[in-house]
Amino acid sequence: ALGSEMAPAGVALQATVLCLLAWAGLATGDRVYVHPFHLLFYPKSTCIQLEKPDLETPKEPTFTPVPIQAKSAPVDEEALRAQLVLVAEKLEAEDRLRAAEVGMMANFMGFRMYKMLSEAWVAAGAAVLSPTALFGTLASFYLGALDPTARQLQSFLGAPGEDQGCTSRLDGHRVLSALQATQGLLVAQGEAGGRAPLLLSTVVGLFTAPGLRLKQSFVQGLATFAPVVLPRSLDLSSDPELAAEKIGRFLQAVTGWTTGRPLSGGRADSTLLFSTSVHFHGKMKGFSLLPGSQEFWVDNSTSVSVPMLSGTGTFQHWADVQNNFSVTRVPLGESSCLLLIQPHCASDLDRVSALVFHHDFLARMKNLSPRAIHLTMPQLELRGSYDLQDLLARAKLPTLLGADANLGRISDGDLRVGEVVNSLLFELKADEEEQPAESAQQPSMSEALEVTLSSPFLFAIYEKDSGALHFLGRVDNPLNVV
Numbered sequence: 001a002l003g004s005e006m007a008p009a010g011v012a013l014q015a016t017v018l019c020l021l022a023w024a025g026l027a028t029g030d031r032v033y034v035h036p037f038h039l040l041f042y043p044k045s046t047c048i049q050l051e052k053p054d055l056e057t058p059k060e061p062t063f064t065p066v067p068i069q070a071k072s073a074p075v076d077e078e079a080l081r082a083q084l085v086l087v088a089e090k091l092e093a094e095d096r097l098r099a100a101e102v103g104m105m106a107n108f109m110g111f112r113m114y115k116m117l118s119e120a121w122v123a124a125g126a127a128v129l130s131p132t133a134l135f136g137t138l139a140s141f142y143l144g145a146l147d148p149t150a151r152q153l154q155s156f157l158g159a160p161g162e163d164q165g166c167t168s169r170l171d172g173h174r175v176l177s178a179l180q181a182t183q184g185l186l187v188a189q190g191e192a193g194g195r196a197p198l199l200l201s202t203v204v205g206l207f208t209a210p211g212l213r214l215k216q217s218f219v220q221g222l223a224t225f226a227p228v229v230l231p232r233s234l235d236l237s238s239d240p241e242l243a244a245e246k247i248g249r250f251l252q253a254v255t256g257w258t259t260g261r262p263l264s265g266g267r268a269d270s271t272l273l274f275s276t277s278v279h280f281h282g283k284m285k286g287f288s289l290l291p292g293s294q295e296f297w298v299d300n301s302t303s304v305s306v307p308m309l310s311g312t313g314t315f316q317h318w319a320d321v322q323n324n325f326s327v328t329r330v331p332l333g334e335s336s337c338l339l340l341i342q343p344h345c346a347s348d349l350d351r352v353s354a355l356v357f358h359h360d361f362l363a364r365m366k367n368l369s370p371r372a373i374h375l376t377m378p379q380l381e382l383r384g385s386y387d388l389q390d391l392l393a394r395a396k397l398p399t400l401l402g403a404d405a406n407l408g409r410i411s412d413g414d415l416r417v418g419e420v421v422n423s424l425l426f427e428l429k430a431d432e433e434e435q436p437a438e439s440a441q442q443p444s445m446s447e448a449l450e451v452t453l454s455s456p457f458l459f460a461i462y463e464k465d466s467g468a469l470h471f472l473g474r475v476d477n478p479l480n481v482v
Contacts, residue, residue, distance in 0.1 A: 037101045037159045039094065040174050047166035062213040062412070065206065065231035068246055072230060072254045077201045077279070080227050081187050084200065088184030096465065098178035099185065103468030105158040106135035106179070107361070114357050114472050116394040117386060118350070128384045128426045128473035133202065133278045136179050136225040137388060137422055140204070140274075141401060143172035144218045144410035152400055176224040182468040186336050186461075195333050196283035196431045200470070202226040203255055205275035207247055208233045212271050212413045226276065230254065236418070237268050251277060259383050259423035270418025272410070277423045280461070280471065282332050283431040287311035289379065296378060297455045298477045299346065306478045307379040309430050312448050315375065316368035325352045328375060328451055329368055335465045338428070339365070340377065341458040342451070349456045349474065356458065357472055365462075377453040378478040380428040388420040426471060 042050070091099070110131020117129060135157070142153040154160065154170050187198045204226040206214065210233050222229045232250065236243050252258065257279050293305035316329035324344040331337050343352045356364065392400050399405070401417045453475075461471040 037105070037170075039098045040101055040159065040170050040178065042166050042169055042171045044167055046171070050166060061216045063216060063231075064211065064213050065208050065233040067210075068207070068232040068234040068250050070232070072250075074253075075201060075203060075228055075255050077199050077281075080201045081197060081199055083227055084180070084184040084186075085188045086184075087180055088188035091181055091184070095178070095181055098174065099181035099466040099468070102135070102175060102178040103132075103182050103463075103466035106131045106182075107467070107469050108158055108359060109135050109138075109156075110469060110472055111357055111359060111361070112395070113391055115354070116391060118353060118474075126380075126382050126473070126475045126478060128382045128424055128471055129386075130278055130280075130422065130424055130471050132179060132182060132468055132470050133276055133422050133424070134388070134391075136176065136202070137274070137276045137420060139172065139175045139179065140222055140225055141407065141410075141420075142170065143176065143221050144215075144407050146406045146408045149400070149406040152397070156395075156397065156400065173221055173224070176221065180224045182463060182466040182470075185465045186333075186463040186468070186470055188333075195285050195331075198283075198332060198336065199279065199281040201228075201255075201279045203228040203230065203251070203277045205247065205251060205273075205277070206231040207236070207243075207273040207275065209236045209271040210234070212411060212415065214411050215409060218410050228254075236270050236273065240268055240270075247273070247275070251275065255279070257425045259385060259425045267416075267418050269416055271414055271416045273418045274420045275423065276421070277425075279425045279427075281427045281429075282338070282461070283429055284309060284311060284330065284332070284338070285431045286313055287375075287430040289430050290376070294376075295454060296478055297346065304477060304479050308376055308454075309379050310374070310376045311430075312372075312374045314370050315373045317371040317373060317449070317451075318365075318368045320367075323352070323355060324348060325356070326451070327356075327365070327368060328373060329365070330375065332461070336461070336463045339460040339462055340375075340451075340453060341460075342453055343456070346455040349458070349476065353458055353474060357460075361460075361469070362462075362467060372448040373451050374448040375451045375453075377457075378475065379430070380426065380459075380475070380478065382424070382426040382473060382475075384422075384424040384426070384473075386422055388422065389417075424471075426473065 110129060113134055114129050138153060138157060142150060142157060145153055157170065159170055183200055187200050202225065204222055206219065206229065208214065208231065214231055219229055219231055234243055234246055255277060257277065259277055287309045288311065290308045290310050294308040295303045296306045297303045317326065319326040326342050328340045329337050330340065341352065341356055343349050389401060392398060401420060403416055405417065407415050456476045458474050460469050462469050
């Protein structure tokens with residue numbers, strides 16, 4: 001009965017994704033992807049209420065964040081995963097359509113930002129970007145923005161208003177709820193078919209100068225993007241480096257994660273630092289850790305010893321002979337998967353990256369077909385960090401969150417945004433649980449294609465129901481992480 005009830009919604013969702021892909025095919029170069037995402041705009045009924053004059057509107061409640069020294073309970077990642085699973089289970093058909101729209105918007109922003117960051121990553125060894133976390137951080141600022149900053153952020157998110165009317169404006173709460181739906185769909189499928197659960201945890205830190213008051217509605221609104229929101233106050237001006245150290249210790253104590261580069265403290269005149277920390281932990285069913293270390297060739301003459309995973313199964317595969325790369329899709333759940341992109345020549349990594357991490361990425365994935373494969377790849381534990389202020393500067397929008405930004409829905413005080421940092425911890429390991437019944441059904445080694453990722457490669461984590469690419473990354477050297 002459940003399958004029959006879900007079928008119409010699934011067909012509608014697939015039709016929407018195909019429509020979005022068709023629109024995507026119209027994009028060229030670095031143009032911002034534009035599509036009228038009406039399901040994410042304010043409905044007419046809400047606009048009527050918003051536009052009613054109300055002279056007795058009470059002043060919005062605000063609060064001063066507690067000092068950073070205040071005790072905080074450690075993050076319970078299993079509880080966060082359970083919350084996301086519950087979100088996915090309650091999604092209606094329209095919610096799934098919104099998730100597909102937000103997934104496509106986040107993908108396009110991710111491709112643009114990946115391209116901008118790729119030059120800085122050349123010497124990093126390995127790097128990872130989360131399009132959904134990046135999109136969610138900027139959507140959070142949209143939630144707290146007033147015009148003209150709100151209009152500019154909406155355009156950057158990928159949905160310019162058709163006019164100045166209310167019904168052509170993004171509803172920030174709908175956007176963040178749809179983003180939460182994409183997160184829920186990713187982790188909910190981790191339990192399908194007895195697979196090990198996937199963990200995806202997001203923590204936002206709002207670090208303010210003493211005395212700056214934040215609006216309660218803004219902080220509460222962030223909960224759909226990040227179930228853990230930590231507003232804290234500390235001295236940001238007298239010693240920015242010391243402030244950064246305190247913030248780093250605080251986040252480490254609360255999350256238990258070691259992510260990428262922490263906040264550096266920003267400018268001395270900053271009154272708000274915004275931090276988004278994400279942890280992804282995936283386990284590959286049917287894979288085991290090979291004994292000892294294995295060789296990974298950084299280039300033709302240099303190799304390093306790294307832990308490797310190995311497994312045999314029927315995976316989707318495609319070899320693009322013309323462009324000299326291959327793609328292998330490994331399921332992590334019913335609708336979530338790992339995409340591994342391997343250049344046939346290691347020196348082609350940059351060329352292949354520019355070719356595949358592009359607006360037609362998902363259309364290319366339709367070329368995959370099932371194949372018996374014995375796959376060997378490095379165990380991954382990657383850390384990444386980047387300041388969105390730097391990315392906005394690269395996108396020729398250095399003042400978008402600058403001193404003149406109108407962020408009146410965050411605070412009525414003297415709000416000056418310093419750093420806006422996204423930090424990631426990405427882990428992909430073998431599923432240690434024994435599953436003999438499953439392994440008995442695997443193809444024999446003799447008939448399986450050997451795919452060994454022992455030289456630089458690209459990867460992505462993809463959730464097909466929403467079409468969202470949650471992570472994009474490259475591995476030049478698994479031992480070097482940023």
